[in-house]
Amino acid sequence: xxxGLHFVPQPxxxxxxxxxxxxxxxxxxxxxWFQFKISTTKKIILFNFAVIILVVLYIFFIYYPISFLxxxxx
Numbered sequence: 001x002x003x004g005l006h007f008v009p010q011p012x013x014x015x016x017x018x019x020x021x022x023x024x025x026x027x028x029x030x031x032x033w034f035q036f037k038i039s040t041t042k043k044i045i046l047f048n049f050a051v052i053i054l055v056v057l058y059i060f061f062i063y064y065p066i067s068f069l070x071x072x073x074x
Contacts, residue, residue: 016066020065020066023065024059027054027058028051034047035047
């Protein structure tokens with residue numbers, strides 16, 4: 001989270017951006033935990049592919065989650 005917030009500095013601390021970056025790390029942590037629960041290699045590969053697509057779409061369209069969070073938090 002420190003890297004995500006310090007390589008793109010902003011004049012004011014925005015709570016929505018902090019939460020949006022935290023969600024990316026939570027998705028990563030949950031997917032890592034699920035990998036321990038999955039037993040076959042084929043399922044792990046499919047699951048990882050789905051998580052990568054989800055994270056890429058989240059990052060590509062990050063404006064919408066941030067604007068949604070800003071509506072409630074700022």
